[in-house]
Amino acid sequence: MVKVLVTGGAGFIGSNFVRYALRTHPDWHVTTLDKLTYCGRLENLHDVVDNPRHTFVLGDIADSAVSAPLVRGSHIVVHFAAETHVDRSLQSAGAFIHTDVFGTFALLEAARQATGLRRFIQISTDEVYGSVPTGASKETDELRPRNPYSASKAGADRLAYSYWATYQVPVVVTRASNNYGPYQFPEKVIPLFITNALEDLDLPLYGDGMNVRDWLHVDDHCSAVDMVIEKGVDGEVYNIGGGNEVPNIELTRRILQLTGKPDTLIRPVADRLGHDRRYALDTAKLRALGWSPRHLFADGLAATVEWYKASPWWWQPIKHQDPAYQAYYKAQYSTRPGA
Numbered sequence: 001m002v003k004v005l006v007t008g009g010a011g012f013i014g015s016n017f018v019r020y021a022l023r024t025h026p027d028w029h030v031t032t033l034d035k036l037t038y039c040g041r042l043e044n045l046h047d048v049v050d051n052p053r054h055t056f057v058l059g060d061i062a063d064s065a066v067s068a069p070l071v072r073g074s075h076i077v078v079h080f081a082a083e084t085h086v087d088r089s090l091q092s093a094g095a096f097i098h099t100d101v102f103g104t105f106a107l108l109e110a111a112r113q114a115t116g117l118r119r120f121i122q123i124s125t126d127e128v129y130g131s132v133p134t135g136a137s138k139e140t141d142e143l144r145p146r147n148p149y150s151a152s153k154a155g156a157d158r159l160a161y162s163y164w165a166t167y168q169v170p171v172v173v174t175r176a177s178n179n180y181g182p183y184q185f186p187e188k189v190i191p192l193f194i195t196n197a198l199e200d201l202d203l204p205l206y207g208d209g210m211n212v213r214d215w216l217h218v219d220d221h222c223s224a225v226d227m228v229i230e231k232g233v234d235g236e237v238y239n240i241g242g243g244n245e246v247p248n249i250e251l252t253r254r255i256l257q258l259t260g261k262p263d264t265l266i267r268p269v270a271d272r273l274g275h276d277r278r279y280a281l282d283t284a285k286l287r288a289l290g291w292s293p294r295h296l297f298a299d300g301l302a303a304t305v306e307w308y309k310a311s312p313w314w315w316q317p318i319k320h321q322d323p324a325y326q327a328y329y330k331a332q333y334s335t336r337p338g339a
């Protein structure tokens, strides 16, 4: 059996990856290490948690007593665990430094001592390039992160690289664009707007709504990570982009159309501080390995809307019964001035 450690496997992308990995690789045993923070949920793994080829471990990646033996006992580590929401990093960045930087350091220290480790995938993000007014970021471009989230991810990205350059830890870094799909926590724009629309609530659109993101279906992200595990070269960075650049206003209108709700639900609100205008990735390096995204954005978004429509069991308890979520939502949106 190939022993695979997935950190953050109870989060959005991690849980989709665990599901993908168990389905695609019958010779893998997957261990999920997750702290179950506000967005890490065992519900995300409901259909795989009892799979005999899957083990769940509750713990903090920064706690070496828990994480180091798991890293040392693995052939492959796929490191998704992170604090991930830009708006939260603007309010309080400490947890981002703890998990994204120090937690990554703890895993890398263990990886340095591991004897059977073949791959350490550092899941980074396109946000490390900063705002890109024109063109598309290449892996060799300068990193210019502009908010505490992206800066903490840039720190982890380069720290991981340094463990390859210095100690030959078999690190490969991936930088993906904005993901969408099932099990995404309803603080990120797509699940927030879909679930608000389904409940006839306002969709709080930041600024002029012309910020652009490149949308990548989470399953395409999983297949890209899988490809990089198999064919990536140690010490290298691979961009993973969906090639779907969409301004937020257009995304919002599409969501309203797919949910059958009127454009009057759009509420222009004050912009995010330091809001990155645009991200875009050049994905030629990954495509040269043989990867391409499978999901057309129109179909993927429609399927995602259908998933949220069919899965109130998953999101309604978060929105209606989780006091921490409700406090966050209120602070973020209730007194926010109009744009």
Ligand code: NAD
Residues within 6 Å of the ligand: 007, 008, 009, 010, 011, 012, 013, 014, 033, 034, 035, 036, 037, 038, 039, 040, 041, 059, 060, 061, 062, 079, 080, 081, 082, 083, 084, 085, 098, 099, 103, 123, 124, 125, 126, 153, 175, 176, 177, 178, 179, 180, 185
């Ligand atoms: P998420 O916020 O949905 O999940 C993060 C998971 O990490 C949760 O399960 C949480 O409980 C866990 N976690 C947090 N701190 C931990 C700690 N100290 N120890 C153990 N577990 C901890 O995030 P996501 O959207 O699935 O993102 C996963 C990874 O992909 C992150 O590294 C993120 O930076 C990266 N990424 C995300 C996107 C995106 O669009 N969501 C795009 C590119 C890259």
Ligand code: TYD
Residues within 6 Å of the ligand: 086, 087, 178, 187, 188, 189, 190, 192, 204, 205, 206, 207, 211, 212, 213, 248, 272
């Ligand atoms: P988000 O999903 O937070 O991802 P990221 O900031 O990491 O790209 O936001 C995606 C885009 O949507 C971003 O330009 C900010 C915008 N946005 C809104 O307009 N309203 C919202 O309520 C949220 C959460 C995001």
